[in-house]
Structure formats: structure tokens, C-alpha cells
Amino acid sequence: xxxxxxxxxxxxxxxxxxxxxxxxxxxxxxxxxxxxxxxxxxxxxxxxxxxxxxxxxxxxxxxxxxxxxxxxxxxxxxxxxxxxxxxxxxxxxxxxxxxxxxxxxxxxxxxxxxxxxxxxxxxxxxxxxxxxxxxxxxxxxxxxxxxxxxxxxxxxxxxxxxxxxxxxxxxxxxxxxxxxxxxxxxxxxxxxxxxxxxxxxxxxxxxxxxxxxxxxxxxxxxxxxxxxxxxxxxxxxxxxxxxxxxxxxxxxxxxxxxxxxxxxxxxxxxxxxxxxxxxxxxxxxxxxx
Amino acid sequence: xxxxxxxxxxxxxxxxxxxxxxxxxxxxxxxxxxxxxxxxxxxxxxxxxxxxxxxxxxxxxxxxxxxxxxxxxxxxxxxxxxxxxxxxxxxxxxxxxxxxxxxxxxxxxxxxxxxxxxxxxxxxxxxxxxxxxxxxxxxxxxxxxxxxxxxxxxxxxxxxxxxxxxxxxxxxxxxxxxxxxxxxxxxxxxxxxxxxxxxxxxxxxxxxxxxxxxxxxxxxxxxxxxxxxxxxxxxxxxxxxxxxxxxxxxxxxxxxxxxxxxxxxxxxxxxxxxxxxxxxxxxxxxxxxxxxxxxxxxxxxxxxxxxxxxxxxxxxxxxx
Numbered sequence: 001x002x003x004x005x006x007x008x009x010x011x012x013x014x015x016x017x018x019x020x021x022x023x024x025x026x027x028x029x030x031x032x033x034x035x036x037x038x039x040x041x042x043x044x045x046x047x048x049x050x051x052x053x054x055x056x057x058x059x060x061x062x063x064x065x066x067x068x069x070x071x072x073x074x075x076x077x078x079x080x081x082x083x084x085x086x087x088x089x090x091x092x093x094x095x096x097x098x099x100x101x102x103x104x105x106x107x108x109x110x111x112x113x114x115x116x117x118x119x120x121x122x123x124x125x126x127x128x129x130x131x132x133x134x135x136x137x138x139x140x141x142x143x144x145x146x147x148x149x150x151x152x153x154x155x156x157x158x159x160x161x162x163x164x165x166x167x168x169x170x171x172x173x174x175x176x177x178x179x180x181x182x183x184x185x186x187x188x189x190x191x192x193x194x195x196x197x198x199x200x201x202x203x204x205x206x207x208x209x210x211x212x213x214x215x216x217x218x219x220x221x222x223x224x225x226x227x228x229x230x231x232x233x234x235x236x237x238x239x240x241x242x243x244x245x246x247x248x249x250x251x252x253x254x255x256x257x258x259x260x261x262x263x264x265x266x267x268x269x270x271x272x273x274x275x276x277x278x279x280x281x282x283x284x285x286x287x288x289x
Numbered sequence: 290x291x292x293x294x295x296x297x298x299x300x301x302x303x304x305x306x307x308x309x310x311x312x313x314x315x316x317x318x319x320x321x322x323x324x325x326x327x328x329x330x331x332x333x334x335x336x337x338x339x340x341x342x343x344x345x346x347x348x349x350x351x352x353x354x355x356x357x358x359x360x361x362x363x364x365x366x367x368x369x370x371x372x373x374x375x376x377x378x379x380x381x382x383x384x385x386x387x388x389x390x391x392x393x394x395x396x397x398x399x400x401x402x403x404x405x406x407x408x409x410x411x412x413x414x415x416x417x418x419x420x421x422x423x424x425x426x427x428x429x430x431x432x433x434x435x436x437x438x439x440x441x442x443x444x445x446x447x448x449x450x451x452x453x454x455x456x457x458x459x460x461x462x463x464x465x466x467x468x469x470x471x472x473x474x475x476x477x478x479x480x481x482x483x484x485x486x487x488x489x490x491x492x493x494x495x496x497x498x499x500x501x502x503x504x505x506x507x508x509x510x511x512x513x514x515x516x517x518x519x520x521x522x523x524x525x526x527x528x529x530x531x532x533x534x535x536x537x538x539x540x541x542x543x544x545x546x547x548x549x550x551x552x553x554x555x556x557x558x559x560x561x562x563x564x565x566x567x568x569x570x571x572x573x574x575x576x577x578x579x580x581x582x583x584x585x586x587x588x589x590x591x592x593x594x595x596x597x598x599x600x601x602x603x604x605x606x607x608x609x
Contacts, residue, residue: 007512014410022423024480028438031448035441046451094331097324104317109328116339118537119591122583123544123563124570125345129338145338148331178323207431210544214571225433229549232437253446260437267429274429275422 029264036060036258040251058249059258063238069262071220072227075139079223080205083143087201088194091153096182098153099160117150127214141215142208142223149204152197159193160186196277199270206267228263232256349581355574369581378565379582386540386561386586392475393542398535400479401486402528406516408487409494424484432481436549439477440464470555478546493527494520529601533608537594540586562586 003011030050035043039054047053063069097103098110126145135141163186171181187194209225216222222230231238235252238259243251318325349369351362373379404424411417427435442448443463450460463469497519505515544563551559562582570579594608601607 004511010512011410011412014407015416018407018411018420019416022420025423025426025484028442028448032438032441044446046446046454049448049451090330090334093327094334097328100321100324102317102321103324103328104314109332113335116335116343118594119343119587120538120541121339121342122346122349122580122587123566124576124580124583125342125348126338127571128348128576129342129345133337144334147338148334153331178321179327182327203429207429207433209431209433210548213544213548213567225431228437229433232433232440253441253444256437257441260434260441264430264434268426271426271429275425 029261029268032257032261036254036261038254039249040254043253043257044251056249059254062248062250063255063258063262066238066240069224069227069231069259072222072224073262075221076206076208076224079139079142079208080202083147083205084198084201086143087147087149087152087205088198090148091156091197092182092187092194094148095153095156095160096186099157100178101165113150113153123214130215136215137218137221138215139221142205142211145211146204149201152200155197156190156193159190163189192277195273199274199277202270203267203274224263228259231259346580346584348577349584351577353577353580355576365577369577370585372578373581373585381557382560382562382565385558386542389471389474389542389547389559389561390539392471393478394535394539396475397479398532400483402490402524404483405487405490405494405524406520408491409516409520410512421484421487424487426484427481428485430481432543432545432549435477435481436546439473439550443473464550464552465554467555467558470550470559474542474546474550474559477550489531490524490527493524497523526605529605530608533594533597533601536597537590539590539593541590 027050031048034048034050034052036059037052037055037057038048039056042048042053098106100106130136130141130145135144167185168181171185176184207225208223209229212223212226216226219230235256236243238255239248239250239252241248345359348359348362350364350366351359352365352368353359353362408417408421411420430438444450445460445462449463453460461469463473501519502515505519510518540562542561542563544567547559547561547564548567551564566579566582569575598607598609
């Protein structure tokens with residue numbers, strides 16, 4: 001296609017705009033990284049842009065020795081692994097019958113599920129329900145109340161519906177049960193979508209916050225995001241030493257920067273895998289029929 | 290087309306052996322009992338964590354006492370609603386919520402549409418992929434992290450004030466000033482989710498028949514004309530559906546974001562229904578009143594959805 005002068009000018013501006021805007025997605029994280037490796041004086045005197053000034057790793061060494069931070073890291077790792085496994089099991093077991101043409105009550109159940117997407121229960125009855133179930137201060141309160149993400153379940157269901165029915169029929173002739181068909185035929189064919197949805201769930205569990213605010217009162221059981229929030233609002237606790245009395249190579253500014261990154265690094269590490277799949281995966285979410 | 294064997298059977302059998310219609314479910318359950326067992330945990334989940342709380346919203350019409358439970362608590366009709374509408378704080382919170390929601394709709398909703406159109410004009414595949422990957426990244430960060438980043442960037446030692454310093458301007462404590470709060474909310478929301486929001490529109494664009502563009506070029510349409518007359522109209526059904534879903538949750542701004550950006554200094558402009566309900570309900574135990582507020586929020590959302598859906602059906606397909 002031939003480009004006019006106007007087209008070329010537009011292309012130029014478009015590239016410039018997109019590159020500038022895209023870099024703002026990364027720059028804040030890089031700036032925090034630079035601050036976290038800078039001396040407290042440099043960090044507090046507006047000198048650190050994208051490279052550390054008066055390089056020191058003292059902030060990182062300090063927060064990596066923080067047992068409370070590691071405890072909450074462990075709790076979050078635990079709910080991420082256990083939660084993702086349970087969520088995947090629940091979602092697959094729900095998605096498969098709903099994708100099955102011979103499942104007679106498929107439509108009414110699907111309608112019942114869609115209704116919950118439009119009518120969200122208010123916060124308080126939800127809170128009271130979970131409390132009545134005795135889940136207060138239990139890590140299960142971070143997993144069970146959202147164990148099936150409806151959108152994620154629909155992604156799996158849509159993928160299952162795309163698997164040719166002939167495979168189903170021939171397996172049945174070979175004496176395969178419904179469960180056998182799911183585990184021996186459907187699941188092996190669905191590895192990419194399983195990977196996508198698992199990663200969605202894992203990121204969701206890693207970022208668990210509002211449920212912890214509602215249900216976890218005991219600071220010993222706080223997940224990472226709660227702990228991070230507590231440290232950001234009262235950074236003196238993060239320092240855990242008297243910054244005025246001693247001569248330290250960190251202060252609340254550099255410690256906060258390091259802690260924010262500490263909670264973010266696992267996401268950034270899985271991100272390349274995540275984004276390999278998710279675009280395809282999230283397009284599958286469109287409701288069929 | 291091959292008809293499954295079991296579907297042929299009832300009709301080919303003699304009339305006396307044909308199963309009555311009501312028994313279809315029993316027969317289906319017997320044949321596919323495994324499917325019925327499989328879906329049990331899912332049904333249980335939706336009943337316990339979605340429908341039970343919905344039914345529990347009835348405490349909005351009660352003077353709910355935690356020790357008496359729902360059965361023991363007295364029914365008070367619309368008293369809780371009368372109370373909230375006579376209560377000054379409620380109007381403040383409602384105004385904050387509605388104002389921010391309106392800003393989100395006006396600025397936040399079109400942002401991914403425009404960005405998707407701009408992505409669509411990028412011809413270099415590598416550049417497109419790199420730029421898109423960067424745009425999707427913030428979606429996966431928690432609001433605690435994003436809130437932390439926002440506070441650090443806008444603090445007195447932050448980058449924004451550093452740049453202002455270079456330009457010879459004085460330091461502003463953005464997070465403590467009321468007049469910046471709503472802009473910060475809208476901009477940070479766009480920053481976090483604009484890239485993610487493009488995916489669904491890009492899918493719509495990818496489905497456009499290339500012949501349409503070729504025909505337009507023959508007729509002498511330039512890129513701009515093609516965008517206005519082909520790309521946007523094909524995206525329109527997607528835009529409409531997302532708009533309706535958005536309007537249904539109009540007053541639900543998301544607890545996580547506001548909670549992580551709010552400070553006592555900005556309560557007067559930033560305290561929204563969800564943060565208020567959390568403080569008055571969860572922390573102070575005013576369960577019935579805050580449930581009434583939550584219910585009011587849902588009713589407004591549903592009313593808006595209903596109105597806009599009716600309007601949508603006049604021109605295009607609505608949600609129902």
C-alpha cells in the first residue's frame with residue numbers, strides 16, 4: 001500500500017506516542033529499583049532518576065533479613081500454590097459438564113452462573129456469610145470464597161466446546177466413561193488453556209488483598225500484600241531500628257522502594273510465560289451460543 | 290450429519306416403551322451420573338458464596354443483631370433506607386462515588402478503544418509486540434503495589450517533584466491535596482488497565498474481513514477514512530457490550546484501588562461507598578445500614594443497565 005505524506009507523519013507520531021506511553025509502564029519500576037540501591041541521602045534529595053546514586057545494597061540486605069516479610073511471603077506462596085490447584089480442579093470439573101451437549105441441566109446452571117456476574121452480593125452479607133462459616137482468620141477464607149473465577153471457568157468451557165465431538169464419541173465406543181474422557185482426552189488437549197488459566201489464578205492469589213482485609217485479623221497470617229500495605233503506611237516498622245540514633249545506609253524511602261519490588265519480582269519473573277498465553281486465552285472468554 | 294445413537298432410540302422404539310418426558314432427566318442422570326457428580330462442587334460454590342450472600346442482603350430490611358442471627362433479628366421495613374437518606378455522610382460518599390465513576394466512564398472507558406486503534410496502525414510486528422507486552426504488564430500488579438508506586442512517584446522526593454524542580458517549580462504534596470485526588474485515581478486506573486482493555490477490541494479488529502479495506506482503498510479512502518468507516522463500526526457491538534457491562538457496575542469503583550490511595554486528608558473527596566461500607570460495616574458493625582447502602586448501589590447499577598440496554602436495543606443488539 002502506498003503511504004501519503006500525511007500517513008507517514010501519522011505513523012511517526014503514533015510510534016513516538018506509543019513508545020513514550022509504553023515506557024511509562026516500566027519506568028516507575030526501574031526508578032524504584034534505582035532508589036532501592038541508592039544511599040538514603042541521595043534518595044531523599046531528588047537525585048536518583050533511573051540509575052542508583054552512591055550505590056548500596058543495604059536496603060535489600062535489611063529487608064531480606066526481615067522475618068515478618070518472609071513469613072507473609074511464605075503464606076502468599078502457600079495460598080498461591082494450594083489455591084491455584086484447588087481453583088483449577090473446581091473450574092475444570094464445573095466447565096466440563098457445562099461444555100457437554102448431553103448434560104441436560106446445562107442451560108439453567110449456566111444462566112444461574114451468569115446471573116451472579118450481574119448481581120453482585122453487597123460486601124457486608126458476603127462478609128457475614130464467610131464469618132458464619134467460621135472462616136475468619138483462616139487461610140481458607142483467602143481461597144474458598146473466590147475459588148471459581150467465573151470468567152476463568154468460561155474460558156475453559158469455551159475451549160472444551162471447541163474440541164471435536166467425534167473424539168468424544170469414539171472414546172465412548174472404546175468404553176471410556178465421562179470422567180475418563182475428561183482426564184484422558186480433554187485435559188491433554190487443553191494444555192495451553194490450562195497454563196493460561198492457572199497463571200491467571202496464580203496472579204490473582206499472589207495479589208490477594210481485599211479478602212485479607214476483610215477476613216484476616218491476625219497479623220501472623222497476613223499475606224504479602226497486606227504486610228506490604230502495613231509497611232508502606234507505617235515504614236518505621238519496616239526499619240525496625242531507630243534510624244535517628246544509628247548510622248544506617250538505608251532510610252524509609254529506600255526500604256519502601258525495596259519492599260514494593262520484593263512483592264513484585266515474582267510477577268515480573270513469570271510475566272514472560274504469562275503473556276505468551278494470555279492474549280489467546282482471554283479471547284476465548286467470549287460467551288458462545 | 291450423524292445423529293447420536295441414544296437420541297434415535299426413543300423414537301424408533303414402540304410407543305408403549307417410549308419414556309414420558311419427565312423421566313428424561315432421570316434417564317440423563319443415570320446415563321451421565323458422572324457429570325452430575327462433577328458439577329456438585331461448582332454448584333455448591335455458587336450457592337454458598339454467591340447466592341447465600343444475595344439472600345443475606347435481606348438484613349438491609351432488618352435491625353440485624355449478630356448474636357440473634359437473621360431469624361432472631363427484627364424486621365424494620367425501610368427504616369435503614371430512611372436512615373441513610375437522612376444522613377449527611379451518605380450524600381458525601383455518594384457524591385464522591387458518582388463523580389469518580391463519571392470521570393472513569395468519560396476518560397477511562399474510551400482509552401482502550403483509542404489505544405487499540407493506535408495499535409492497529411503499527412506495521413512493524415516486532416515493535417507492536419514489544420509495545421503491547423509493556424502495556425499489559427501493570428494489569429498484573431496488585432493495587433497495593435501500584436498504590437505504593439503512586440505514593441513514591443508523587444512524594445516530596447519523588448520523580449514528579451524532581452522534574453518540577455528541574456523546571457524551577459515548587460514541590461507539591463500531591464497525595465495530600467484534595468484537588469488532585471480524583472485525577473490521580475482516574476490516571477492510575479488508566480495506567481494499570483488500558484493495555485489489558487485493548488485485548489478484546491483487538492480481537493474484534495482481527496475479525497474484520499480484509500476485503501472491506503481493499504474495497505475502501507479502491508474507492509479512494511485513506512487510513513483515517515478506513516478507521517472511521519470500517520474499523521470503528523465493526524468494533525461497535527463490542528464497545529456496546531462492554532459499555533453496558535460497565536454501566537451495570539457504575540458505582541462499583543473497586544475497593545482495592547481507592548483504599549490504597551486514600552489518606553485521611555483526602556476523605557472528603559475520595560471516600561467512596563465501598564471504603565465507607567468497609568469502615569462502618571466491617572469495622573464498626575453497622576451491618577444492616579451498610580447492607581442497605583450496598584443494596585442501593587446494586588439497584589442503581591441495575592437500573593442504569595436496564596435503561597441503557599433499552600436504548601441500545603433501539604439501534605443495535607442489547608445484552609438481552
